[in-house]
Amino acid sequence: MTLGMVGLGKMGANMTRRLLQDDHDVVGFDLNEDAVAAITDEGAAGAPTLEALVDRLDAPRVCWIMVPAGDPVDQTIDTLLPLLEAGDILVDGGNSNYKDTLRRAERVHDADLHYVDVGTSGGVWGLEQGYSMMVGGSDEAVDVLRPALETLAPGPNKGWGHMGAVGSGHFVKMVHNGIEYGVMQAYAEGFDILQAKDDFDLDLHQVAETWRFGSVIRSWLLDLTARALEDGDALDDIAPWVDDSGEGRWTVKEAIDLDVPAPVITDALISRLNSRVEDSYTHKLLAAMRNQFGGHDVKESND
Structure with missing residues (x-):
């Protein structure tokens, strides 16, 4: 699986680095070109646009969104939905309100895609110590994400868990x-x-x-x-x-x-x-x- 990381701020960039340490394939995109250059220098592939990012992903495509909560998440989804196909997975790893997550999930599901919410804790220390992740979504989608979740967590079987249906991850966070x-x-x-x-x-x-x-x-x-x-x-x-x-x-x-x-x-x-x-x-x-x-x-x- 090649994972697309959308948003390379502090958390998104460090999550990308942790994935690279375990030899995961990551394509990164950010509006800040310097942020993209920084992670490409460390072994990730960079994409100049979201369209280019999607083109580099294998099906089922996984786009992990790490942008500020609120309108930026909706705007990112607006751009990604027409580019994705049935069975692809959108992940919101930011601090979204779970009620917004439920609304977005309905829209994504109508397009025959999966939506997964990952409440993420660990701050600037996550790169070194791993992230605590509270995951909401279908069993099918979470199983696809499992290798990445096991790498991002403090250990394969600790520090992360599948909380339940979509929305539950952000609710627990x-x-x-x-x-x-x-x-x-x-x-x-x-x-x-x-x-x-x-x-x-x-x-x-x-x-x-x-x-x-x-x-x-x-x-x-x-x-x-x-x-x-x-x-x-x-x-x-x-x-x-x-x-x-x-x-x-x-x-x-x-x-x-x-x-x-x-x-x-x-x-x-x-x-x-x-x-x-x-x-x-x-x-x-x-x-x-x-x-x-x-x-x-x-x-x-x-x-």
Whole structure:
């Protein structure tokens, strides 16, 4: 199988690199010609247009879309659908709202194609450690994708799973990100309390390193928090502005629709919104954590 990777931003490019390490054939396309040149230098085939990308793929064609959620996904599908044939597979590996995924899947199925949604977690570390992937779609389509999924995951039988029908992958990823909001908020608030206790002059990096091993609250997010705190002055230049990319909002809305109380996730979302009008250590550390795991931009402090 030759896989077409549509979108070579941070995640798409690193996923392409991981596939190449295991000798998969990949054709890449991006509106940024420099991004295409970068992955062709590393062994992938490049395509100047989506038409050229499709022409290079063997049936059943697999086009893996890694573009920003929203209109870019719809626009990419608009271009690809007339170029594909019955039995081909479209994969959305971005952070799409599962309701959009259900809508798109209906349209793709009407064209006698398969639609697979892959909620992908791993951020900038996925190239080295593998990606956690929550997959939704038909058994037939997922079986075709299995060799690529096994390579992209931390291991062939770990870190990825077929969640169920189309839409389920993005639904599970949405809730995953909602949980992430709550865990990050708890760490940030805890470290804010620690740094506020002037009497002890605590070394927050040492605290994080101590908790990383043997503690019941150890986690990868704590590992990344320790990295963010390694330089004692690392947060000084970070503005206490914490962005949100949408999944937390969607999770809270879904919880309300399902009559499921989710006070921790909801409060974590509200805290991110408050960060845009407040100045606190909690929000500085939240911004630093997002930068550590996802390479998300931080705002520089004006102080």
